[in-house]
Amino acid sequence: MCGIVGYIGYREAYPIVIKGLQRLEYRGYDSAGIALYDGTNIKLSKTKGKVSDLKNKLEDEISTSGSLGIGHTRWATHGVPNDVNSHPHYSNSGDLVIIHNGIIENYDALKKELSKRGYTFKSDTDTEVLINLIEDVKKNEDTKLGKAVQIALNQVVGAYAIAVFDKNKPNEIVVARLGSPLAIGIGEDEFFIASDASPFIEYTKNAIYLEDEEMAIIRRNKGVKVRKIKDDALVDPYMQELQLNLEQIEKGGFDHFMLKEIYEQPEAIRDTFRGRLLTNQAIIKMAGVEDNMKKFLAADRIIIVACGTSWHAGLVAEYIFEDLARIPVEVEYASEFRYRNPVITGNDIVIAISQSGETADTLAAIKLAKSKGAFVFGVCNVVGSSIARETNAGAYTHAGPEIGVASTKAFTTQITVLSLMALRLARAKGTITSSEFRHHLIELETIPAKVEEALKSDGYVQTIADIYKHATNFLYLGRGFNFPVALEGALKLKEISYIHAEGYPAAEMKHGPIALIDEQMPVVVIATKKGHYEKVVSNIQEIKSRKGKIIGIVTKGDKSVKELADHVIEVPETLECFSPLLTTIPLQLLSYHIAVMLDKNVDQPRNLAKSVTVE
Numbered sequence: 192m193c194g195i196v197g198y199i200g201y202r203e204a205y206p207i208v209i210k211g212l213q214r215l216e217y218r219g220y221d222s223a224g225i226a227l228y229d230g231t232n233i234k235l236s237k238t239k240g241k242v243s244d245l246k247n248k249l250e251d252e253i254s255t256s257g258s259l260g261i262g263h264t265r266w267a268t269h270g271v272p273n274d275v276n277s278h279p280h281y282s283n284s285g286d287l288v289i290i291h292n293g294i295i296e297n298y299d300a301l302k303k304e305l306s307k308r309g310y311t312f313k314s315d316t317d318t319e320v321l322i323n324l325i326e327d328v329k330k331n332e333d334t335k336l337g338k339a340v341q342i343a344l345n346q347v348v349g350a351y352a353i354a355v356f357d358k359n360k361p362n363e364i365v366v367a368r369l370g371s372p373l374a375i376g377i378g379e380d381e382f383f384i385a386s387d388a389s390p391f392i393e394y395t396k397n398a399i400y401l402e403d404e405e406m407a408i409i410r411r412n413k414g415v416k417v418r419k420i421k422d423d424a425l426v427d428p429y430m431q432e433l434q435l436n437l438e439q440i441e442k443g444g445f446d447h448f449m450l451k452e453i454y455e456q457p458e459a460i461r462d463t464f465r466g467r468l469l470t471n472q473a474i475i476k477m478a479g480v481e482d483n484m485k486k487f488l489a490a491d492r493i494i495i496v497a498c499g500t501s502w503h504a505g506l507v508a509e510y511i512f513e514d515l516a517r518i519p520v521e522v523e524y525a526s527e528f529r530y531r532n533p534v535i536t537g538n539d540i541v542i543a544i545s546q547s548g549e550t551a552d553t554l555a556a557i558k559l560a561k562s563k564g565a566f567v568f569g570v571c572n573v574v575g576s577s578i579a580r581e582t583n584a585g586a587y588t589h590a591g592p593e594i595g596v597a598s599t600k601a602f603t604t605q606i607t608v609l610s611l612m613a614l615r616l617a618r619a620k621g622t623i624t625s626s627e628f629r630h631h632l633i634e635l636e637t638i639p640a641k642v643e644e645a646l647k648s649d650g651y652v653q654t655i656a657d658i659y660k661h662a663t664n665f666l667y668l669g670r671g672f673n674f675p676v677a678l679e680g681a682l683k684l685k686e687i688s689y690i691h692a693e694g695y696p697a698a699e700m701k702h703g704p705i706a707l708i709d710e711q712m713p714v715v716v717i718a719t720k721k722g723h724y725e726k727v728v729s730n731i732q733e734i735k736s737r738k739g740k741i742i743g744i745v746t747k748g749d750k751s752v753k754e755l756a757d758h759v760i761e762v763p764e765t766l767e768c769f770s771p772l773l774t775t776i777p778l779q780l781l782s783y784h785i786a787v788m789l790d791k792n793v794d795q796p797r798n799l800a801k802s803v804t805v806e
């Protein structure tokens with residue numbers, strides 16, 4: 192995915208667009224570019240690399256005046272990351288300029304057609320094809336930019352959020368969306384465009400989020416007109432008041448967003464509880480569940496679809512739902528589910544989990560499930576995201592913006608929402624007694640304070656990180672509720688430190704991975720009390736006999752693992768089903784510190800993007 196940003200109004204566009212790009216860099220950061228228009232000249236500059244590279248290049252190269260500007264930060268799909276493939280792109284005449292987030296799937300056929308008509312292409316991108324298609328329509332139909340964009344988009348297959356301007360129309364930007372987010376900030380005599388609201392939060396709290404298949408013509412001093420791309424119908428857009436504040440999207444004294452977000456978890460979990468976990472009254476209130484209780488109670492099974500860390504949260508939920516609410520659960524990679532021709536009936540409930548609410552595979556899995564008659568419930572963090580809108584009902588995690596590419600607070604707040612759901616359903620189904628229910632609520636309420644306590648291991652985790660930072664492989668083992676935590680710990684290490692790591696259910700070790708163990712191999716074992724503790728201790732003994740280095744994640748006060756392991760990191764005691772909320776904390780810290788010590792870019796690891804809006 193990519194980030195797009197734009198401005199039209201009375202201020203200088205450059206500082207707004209460049210700062211906006213820095214805020215959107217989590218969406219992609221292999222190249223960046225900007226186009227500024229002062230009514231006479233278009234100044235366009237782009238480069239491979241980060242927004243800071245663009246800034247350096249640009250301030251040397253061109254004047255940055257102009258009160259119309261668009262900018263782009265890229266995560267490459269068509270064409271390698273280089274200066275030429277970076278956005279913005281000009282049309283052949285040099286009159287039209289575009290930025291684009293998404294993929295034009297039929298770009299090849301369109302390109303061939305345009306080539307026959309004499310168009311030439313400098314880049315390998317699908318975006319340059321689109322801007323020339325718009326130019327071609329504009330010429331042939333002798334029409335204005337807005338109409339040309341509309342006609343061209345009706346010929347396009349794929350996904351897009353675009354912003355286009357025309358040299359001959361210095362007071363106008365045309366935007367459109369299908370499958371990629373696009374927000375328009377509405378100020379006084381000024382307008383902002385962005386993939387999310389963070390670039391314009393200090394200028395306005397009013398925003399319109401375009402729906403799929405909508406476009407808008409934004410005119411300086413005039414306003415915004417929204418239309419349907421297909422049938423040209425005028426739309427009366429809903430203006431939202433943004434809840435986001437500047438503090439939430441800044442680092443707040445931490446070196447990295449990831450560390451800030453790790454430390455935000457106690458508060459984020461409290462926010463997830465707010466208004467839902469009413470321990471004194473012994474109730475859980477979740478409107479999305481309450482309103483659809485009949486469907487939940489009648490469901491034959493729950494299918495969870497998600498990707499990456501959200502998929503790991505889904506695996507934890509499988510254990511929790513089955514244990515507490517006795518509902519059969521299957522957890523599917525959305526990317527596999529969508530192409531598997533799965534058997535789904537009207538009695539299935541599909542739960543889609545996604546931090547961003549924009550993951551393309553999860554979105555496609557939802558559409559497939561709905562088409563087969565399933566009721567789809569979303570667990571998202573980003574309010575108003577595509578997945579939140581596409582699902583029949585849902586519950587937000589309320590974790591606040593997660594900027595670090597490595598998901599941390601999204602994981603724990605997803606587990607929190609899913610635990611609340613499982614408990615609510617368990618109570619409704621009578622699969623736990625009222626005293627068990629109350630006991631779970633009381634314990635769940637203590638989790639934020641226990642996460643705070645778990646965070647105190649940070650200093651010791653740094654010492655361990657220093658010892659193992661040069662290891663080339665890691666194993667992560669866990670059982671039951673903590674097996675998905677082992678997978679998540681391994682994913683965190685891989686994605687930000689580039690060290691190879693694998694997560695396994697501890698008992699599976701004997702069936703292969705044990706062959707890897709020697710004195711070079713650090714093995715992180717989650718061995719909290721209760722649930723299979725003795726079995727995991729036996730697994731630790733097996734590792735020890737093969738000279739593996741053991742880092743145990745144990746319950747406070749543990750003695751047995753301490754005797755065997757090279758290092759132990761303690762977490763507070765809790766009910767087994769909630770233990771992933773604590774055991775994951777030292778694993779997040781371990782991967783963070785190793786990556787920092789190896790001098791890796793923690794918040795923007797190579798090849799990754801925060802949300803994956805392409806297949």
Ligand code: M6R
Nearest residue numbers: 499500501545546547550597598
């Ligand atoms: O926004 P989503 O939760 O749908 O994203 C899913 C994955 O792309 C995401 O969890 C990814 O695996 C993270 N980088 C993991 O830290």
